Amino acid sequence: MSITTTSTETNSSQKRFTLGASKMSGNYAARKRKSQIMEGILFLAILLALTPLALILFEVIRRGASAMNIEFLTSVQNISLIREGGGYLNGLVGTLYMVAIASIIAVPLGVATATYVVEYSDSKLVPFIQFFTDVMTGVPSIFVGLFIYTILVQGGGGFSTLAGGLALSLLMIPIIARASEEVIRLVPDDLRNAAYGLGARRWQVVMQIVLPTAGSGLITASMLAVARAAGETAPLLLTALGAFKIVPELLGSPQAALPLIIFNEARGPFEPAHARAWAGALELMLLVLLLTLIARAIGRKTEAAI
Amino acid sequence: MMPNPNSFNNGNLAVEARNMHVYYGNFRAVKDISLKVKRNAITAFIGPSGCGKSTVLRSFNRMNDLVTTARVEGEILYHGNNIYDNDVDPVEIRRRIGMVFQKPNPFPKSIYENVAWGARINGYKGDMDELVESSLRQAALWDEVKDKLNESGYSLSGGQQQRLCIARTVAVKPDIILMDEPTSALDPVATLRIEELIQDLKEKYTIIIVTHNMQQAARASDYTAFFNMDRDRAGYLVEYDRTPDIFTTPQNELTEQYITGRFG
Amino acid sequence: MPRTLFDRDLQALQNQILQLGSEVEENLITAVTTLQQFDARTARMLIHADEDINAARIKIGLDALTLIATQQPFAGDMRRIAAIIEIVGELERIHDYVKGIAKISLMLQETPINPALLRDFSPMAEKSREMLHNSLTAFAERDAALARQIPPEDDVVDELYNQIYLQLLQAIMQKPEMVEQVNTLSWALHNLERAADRVINICEWVVYMVEGVYREMDSELEAPPFVGR
Numbered sequence: 001m002s003i004t005t006t007s008t009e010t011n012s013s014q015k016r017f018t019l020g021a022s023k024m025s026g027n028y029a030a031r032k033r034k035s036q037i038m039e040g041i042l043f044l045a046i047l048l049a050l051t052p053l054a055l056i057l058f059e060v061i062r063r064g065a066s067a068m069n070i071e072f073l074t075s076v077q078n079i080s081l082i083r084e085g086g087g088y089l090n091g092l093v094g095t096l097y098m099v100a101i102a103s104i105i106a107v108p109l110g111v112a113t114a115t116y117v118v119e120y121s122d123s124k125l126v127p128f129i130q131f132f133t134d135v136m137t138g139v140p141s142i143f144v145g146l147f148i149y150t151i152l153v154q155g156g157g158g159f160s161t162l163a164g165g166l167a168l169s170l171l172m173i174p175i176i177a178r179a180s181e182e183v184i185r186l187v188p189d190d191l192r193n194a195a196y197g198l199g200a201r202r203w204q205v206v207m208q209i210v211l212p213t214a215g216s217g218l219i220t221a222s223m224l225a226v227a228r229a230a231g232e233t234a235p236l237l238l239t240a241l242g243a244f245k246i247v248p249e250l251l252g253s254p255q256a257a258l259p260l261i262i263f264n265e266a267r268g269p270f271e272p273a274h275a276r277a278w279a280g281a282l283e284l285m286l287l288v289l290l291l292t293l294i295a296r297a298i299g300r301k302t303e304a305a306i
Numbered sequence: 307m308m309p310n311p312n313s314f315n316n317g318n319l320a321v322e323a324r325n326m327h328v329y330y331g332n333f334r335a336v337k338d339i340s341l342k343v344k345r346n347a348i349t350a351f352i353g354p355s356g357c358g359k360s361t362v363l364r365s366f367n368r369m370n371d372l373v374t375t376a377r378v379e380g381e382i383l384y385h386g387n388n389i390y391d392n393d394v395d396p397v398e399i400r401r402r403i404g405m406v407f408q409k410p411n412p413f414p415k416s417i418y419e420n421v422a423w424g425a426r427i428n429g430y431k432g433d434m435d436e437l438v439e440s441s442l443r444q445a446a447l448w449d450e451v452k453d454k455l456n457e458s459g460y461s462l463s464g465g466q467q468q469r470l471c472i473a474r475t476v477a478v479k480p481d482i483i484l485m486d487e488p489t490s491a492l493d494p495v496a497t498l499r500i501e502e503l504i505q506d507l508k509e510k511y512t513i514i515i516v517t518h519n520m521q522q523a524a525r526a527s528d529y530t531a532f533f534n535m536d537r538d539r540a541g542y543l544v545e546y547d548r549t550p551d552i553f554t555t556p557q558n559e560l561t562e563q564y565i566t567g568r569f570g
Numbered sequence: 571m572p573r574t575l576f577d578r579d580l581q582a583l584q585n586q587i588l589q590l591g592s593e594v595e596e597n598l599i600t601a602v603t604t605l606q607q608f609d610a611r612t613a614r615m616l617i618h619a620d621e622d623i624n625a626a627r628i629k630i631g632l633d634a635l636t637l638i639a640t641q642q643p644f645a646g647d648m649r650r651i652a653a654i655i656e657i658v659g660e661l662e663r664i665h666d667y668v669k670g671i672a673k674i675s676l677m678l679q680e681t682p683i684n685p686a687l688l689r690d691f692s693p694m695a696e697k698s699r700e701m702l703h704n705s706l707t708a709f710a711e712r713d714a715a716l717a718r719q720i721p722p723e724d725d726v727v728d729e730l731y732n733q734i735y736l737q738l739l740q741a742i743m744q745k746p747e748m749v750e751q752v753n754t755l756s757w758a759l760h761n762l763e764r765a766a767d768r769v770i771n772i773c774e775w776v777v778y779m780v781e782g783v784y785r786e787m788d789s790e791l792e793a794p795p796f797v798g799r
Contacts, residue, residue: 122374190411194471196372198424198478199401208423213414521642553644555782565644567573 064282067275073283077244077261084272088280090246092287094161094256097247098240099230101165102172107222109169110176111211117177118184119206136174144170145235153239159254161247164240168232172225179224183217184210216299223295227288233259258284308528308548311342316386320345320482320512321366321403326380328361328370335361337540339380341531343482348508350523350549351516353533354569358541359516362533363484366514367403368396401428404480408487410467412459412474417442417451420459420470424478437477444510445473446503465496469503476507483507485515489522501526520565524553532561576641583637583654584710586630590623590658591706594665595699598765601671602695605758606688610679616672620665627662631655646779653779657709660768660775664702667761667768674758683751687734687741691762694730697723698766705772709779717776720769721787727766734759 071087078086113133117126148167153159187210195205211218236242241254242264262280265273309318320343328336336358343349351359361370368389370376381388389399412420421438430437438455442448447469451462459470468488475483485504489497504513504526517523523530530553531546545558556562563569597616604612634655637643643651701720708717735756742752770787778784 188411190407190409191413193369193372193405193407194411194413194474197367197369197400197405197407198427198474199397199404200424200427201397204427208427209413520644524644554648556645562645566647567576 060278060281060285063275063278064280064285067279068282072276072279076246077256078276079244081265081268081270081273084275086276088258088261088276088283090243090256091258091261091280092283093246094164094240094243094260095230095258095284095287097161098164098168098236098255098257099226101162101250102168102229103222103226105166105169106172106176106225110173110222110225111180111218113173113177114180114184115206115211117181119202119210133174133177136170137178140234141171141232142234142238145238148235149238158252159239159241160249160251161240161253161255162250164236164255164257167235167239168229171232171235172229175225175228176221179221180214180218183214183221186217187213219295219299223292226291226295230288230291231259231284233257233263236260237263258287308347309344310548311344311529311546314342314344318345319343320347320384322383323362323365324381324383326362326365326378326382328358328365329375329377329379330373331375334538334540336365337536337542339541339543341543341546343512343514344529345512346508346510347528348504348513348515348526349529349531350527351514351531351533352518352520352523352564353541353544354535354564355518356539356541357533357535359531359533360486361541363486363514363516364405366482366484367400367405369400369405371396401478402480403482403484404475404478406468406471406475406483406485406488409491410464410471412462412467412470415459416456417459417462417470418455421473421477424474428478430477441473441477442470444476444507445469446499446506447473463496465492465499468492468496468500472500472503472507476511480511482512482514485513487516487518490518497522520553524549532556532558532564534560534564573641576637576643576647579633579637579641580647580650583630583633583651586626586633587654587658587661588706588710590626590630590661591702593619593623594661594668595702597665597668598699598702599695601668601675602691602762605671605675605678605691606685608675608679608682610676613672613675617669617676620669623662623665627658630658634658645782649779649782653709653775656775657706657772660772664765664768667765670761671758674754674761677754678751681751683748683755684741687737687752687755690730690734690737691759694727694734694759694762697727697730698762698769701727701766701769702772705769705776708773708776712776712780714777714780717773717780718787720773724766724770724788727763731759731763 071085073087074089075085075087076090077088078084113129116123117129120126145167148163148170152163152166157163191209191213192205195209200209236257236259240257240260242260243254243256245256247253247255258280262277262284265280266277268274314322322342323339326336326339327334339362341362351363353359364370365378366382366389370378378390382390384399384403387394389396413423415423418438421441422434425434425437439448439452442451447466450466451457451470454461459467462470468491472483472488489500492500501522504515507513508528515523515527527549529546530549532544532552533541534544535541545552545556545561547557552561553565556565560569597619600612601616603609604616634651637651638648641647701723704716704720707713708720738752738756738759742749767788774784774787777787
């Protein structure tokens with residue numbers, strides 16, 4: 001009974017479908033063309049955006065590579081801007097030193113801020129904190145240098161590694177906080193619910209489930225800030241000042257930094273200094289690339305352990 | 307013959323809602339629920355989408371507290387005490403009344419750690435290896451994972467992940483296990499395995515399961531509660547009875563329409 | 571929200587039952603007429619018709635099982651299908667009694683029996699048919715009240731049974747040489763009585779279908795005194 005009726009219905013509906021498909025074929029060609037045109041426009045836009053970036057990369061590599069050599073990587077700065085020779089080792093060490101200090105301060109504070117904003121979203125402080133981080137992200141970096149200069153350098157500390165590191169950390173905190181916030185938000189609520197459902201307290205959920213899950217994303221967020229800090233010049237002008245030798249002291253002595261030296265040497269009219277500045281730019285770029293790769297590797301390793 | 311829900315008393319009662327209303331802000335999501343749940347039995351909550359069955363389930367272990375706007379009126383009695391009294395710690399309630407969720411949600415940890423974590427944060431001091439093994443055995447997962455306890459929980463199939471989540475819940479040694487559509491993300495074979503597993507679990511635990519799948523409620527539960535929502539979109543309890551009675555001779559016309567697929 | 575496909579299939583099953591039922595009703599009356607008129611040709615037709623009835627019963631039963639497997643009916647739908655399966659079985663068995671009566675009328679061909687003895691078979695068959703008809707109406711209309719009214723009417727059938735049975739006993743006493751024929755005829759009487767009992771089962775399933783409660787509905791007299799049950 002029912003079987004016969006059902007099968008006839010299926011047949012007729014199949015017929016209707018085939019009919020419809022042949023009718024649509026004219027539209028289909030037009031739609032396909034439209035889609036191809038849109039795809040072409042998008043591709044051009046990407047090309048336009050990437051061109052300057054590619055040119056910068058190309059230029060830095062072209063000019064930097066010709067001045068880059070073992071001596072450049074292993075010697076400290078040549079005091080003379082006119083003479084050839086010498087390298088930026090003091091700047092490299094200074095940059096790594098100050099970025100390390102800045103990271104030690106900024107990563108915990110930034111992640112903590114982000115964690116508070118996401119996990120304690122019922123707190124009335126949250127909108128205020130979010131507004132404040134937004135404003136801090138927008139503060140010109142020279143102001144940050146000026147701030148440290150006023151309270152630390154003029155306040156009796158003088159130019160120092162610590163002053164430079166603090167200035168960089170102030171720049172990094174809002175970046176890390178903002179980026180980490182997004183990352184922590186990505187942790188599925190399912191996991192939080194699962195943990196709460198097992199009778200976990202909020203701090204246990206945050207410390208043992210949310211943050212480990214967000215781990216690799218938090219590393220990426222921090223690296224974003226490190227890359228930014230490593231390339232900063234302005235806040236260091238008023239805090240680290242610069243030095244011609246390797247400075248191991250945390251306090252009491254001005255510190256060198258790669259961007260500072262590049263800035264100084266590129267400013268003058270002298271060709272040997274210009275060449276070194278290009279090599280320094282390449283070195284800085286490679287440094288950031290290297291740090292990013294290391295961070296990625298760490299991130300992947302922690303993910304693999306999971 | 308199973309006792310009728312009206313006859314549940316202190317001897318076989320696991321948890322009871324009394325005139326419970328749940329609000330999200332000004333919206334009343336659930337109104338006037340009174341329901342006794344029998345110990346060591348499987349109780350299914352069925353009803354159309356938005357009828358508040360999950361909300362009711364979540365109020366049994368105060369998971370609704372995690373939603374800032376949620377508010378519960380009325381009482382939920384567990385061992386004679388209202389779990390919404392001011393001096394009750396919701397965390398303590400969730401340790402006694404565990405939960406398994408719709409989507410399998412193992413932690414991004416090893417299989418072993420997934421099971422051990424809940425017990426550890428609850429201060430378990432015994433032999434952890436033993437607990438992990440017995441929990442995985444109760445969840446009918448041990449034989450499949452015993453050689454890869456250190457692998458990620460995510461390396462398992464969906465059905466295995468859900469059983470891992472059950473093992474994780476069992477490891478905390480709860481009284482009651484709440485399951486919120488635990489098989490809706492699983493294929494039919496994995497679904498049947500979970501249903502079989504639930505039958506074994508009721509020997510030791512009381513199980514309340516929310517399901518969209520009427521056949522599942524019919525197959526796997528002892529008691530069925532049918533919820534519906536009224537014109538204000540507030541969920542209410544329509545009928546609650548032994549599962550065989552609900553599915554052969556429902557007393558309420560709405561229940562009949564719903565389970566025969568002629569609802570709305 | 572209707573379930574168009576399912577409802578249509580259920581309706582089709584119900585129609586098949588009703589059609590089968592009216593054939594059984596008709597054949598019940600025909601069988602008794604055949605008996606009274608010693609009509610061998612019609613008797614053979616009835617015996618032959620039983621095969622069709624059996625085939626129809628199996629088809630309805632299998633269709634019902636297919637509906638269970640494909641539509642997973644619950645509650646009222648499930649009870650309706652259960653009733654269909656049970657009722658079709660009862661109809662088939664009632665028709666077995668019809669076939670039995672037809673066979674008996676063949677057996678009685680050679681030595682015709684006193685027509686007076688056969689007279690009261692007609693009201694009994696008519697009453698049984700009426701009960702069957704009403705029970706199928708109750709099924710089609712889902713009318714539990716009607717279904718409840720039918721079983722007490724079995725008392726009428728039982729009284730007719732006792733009355734005819736007494737007549738048969740007297741006939742044997744008057745003409746002991748007719749014992750074999752009369753005894754054969756008493757089987758036909760017994761078949762008629764059993765057919766009416768089957769109708770009570772149908773009524774029980776109709777009440778279950780409508781109300782979800784199955785209760786035996788045998789009349790107070792239970793079985794007729796002469797029939798050991």
